[in-house]
Amino acid sequence: MSPIRFDKAWENAYEVADHASRTGIDVILVRDLVGRLSLVVDDTRDAAIPEKD
Numbered sequence: 001m002s003p004i005r006f007d008k009a010w011e012n013a014y015e016v017a018d019h020a021s022r023t024g025i026d027v028i029l030v031r032d033l034v035g036r037l038s039l040v041v042d043d044t045r046d047a048a049i050p051e052k053d
Helices: 006-022
Strands: 027-031 036-043
Touching: 006 027, 006 036
Parallel strands: none
Antiparallel strands: 027 036
């Protein structure tokens, strides 16, 4: 695995979060104090995130 710049990591994570939210799933994209990104997904609906075309 090669290193990735934060800007690119944020773009990638935002794209995944945006895709999930457009399907009606509640998500929150979080950056912690050391710069790690987490995607928090509300799974109470028991719905899967569909594959991107």
